[in-house]
Amino acid sequence: MKYSSYNFCVLYIVLLCNKTEQDMAEIRRKFGLTILNLRLKSEEKLTQADIADYAGISLRYYSDLEKGIKNPTLEVMNEIAKAHDLKLWELLRYVENIY
Numbered sequence: 001m002k003y004s005s006y007n008f009c010v011l012y013i014v015l016l017c018n019k020t021e022q023d024m025a026e027i028r029r030k031f032g033l034t035i036l037n038l039r040l041k042s043e044e045k046l047t048q049a050d051i052a053d054y055a056g057i058s059l060r061y062y063s064d065l066e067k068g069i070k071n072p073t074l075e076v077m078n079e080i081a082k083a084h085d086l087k088l089w090e091l092l093r094y095v096e097n098i099y
Contacts, residue, residue, distance in 0.1 A: 025068070027095070031077075032068035034095045038084050039066075046083065055079035 039046050052062035055076055064070040065080075072080070074088070081091035 024071075028071060029068035031072065031095050032066045034091070035080055036066045038086075038091075038094070042084065051080060051083045054083040 035051075039048070039051060044050075048062050048066070049059050052059045055062065056079060057076055061070060065072055065076075077091060078088045081088045084091070086094075
């Protein structure tokens with residue numbers, strides 16, 4: 001079955017609702033590794049400060065996201081995706097496929 005980008009995001013959010021705290025910690029870790037890898041591999045050589053500014057968040061918060069410490073909001077995930085010229089669903093696919 002092929003999902004639209006909207007359906008993929010909704011499905012991903014629904015699946016998150018049924019996770020344990022340990023599962024959520026693993027998802028935060030994967031999200032952090034994903035955005036770290038995207039930033040380090042970007043052609044523009046983006047810094048944490050660049051992405052934090054673009055997303056409208058503090059550098060400390062962005063750093064904590066990369067470390068898997070904080071939970072991002074949908075708005076923040078979307079802004080981080082846009083900083084990398086990605087759609088939100090594409091960013092979530094990267095998270096899903098890491099390790």
